[in-house]
Amino acid sequence: MMLPNDPMILLSVVNTKLRDEYDSLGALCEDLDADREELEKKLAAAGVCYDENVNQFR
Numbered sequence: 001m002m003l004p005n006d007p008m009i010l011l012s013v014v015n016t017k018l019r020d021e022y023d024s025l026g027a028l029c030e031d032l033d034a035d036r037e038e039l040e041k042k043l044a045a046a047g048v049c050y051d052e053n054v055n056q057f058r
Contacts, residue, residue: 001032003039007046014039015056025050 004010014028022028029036040050048057 003032003034007042010039011043011046011048011057014043018055018057022055024052024055 004013017028018025022031025036025039028034029039043049043057050056051058
């Protein structure tokens with residue numbers, strides 16, 4: 001799956017997938033062949049960061 005470029009849509013898609021399909025950001029990135037650092041950087045620019053305690057970006 002190709003992840004969206006728009007930060008707000010990306011946030012929505014990633015958090016939905018984390019909630020419904022993956023138990024960690026690492027598992028999501030591995031399965032989707034996504035660069036974790038790049039993903040976190042894009043979402044940090046939108047003002048959110050990954051919280052592994054709740055398995056979502058906030």
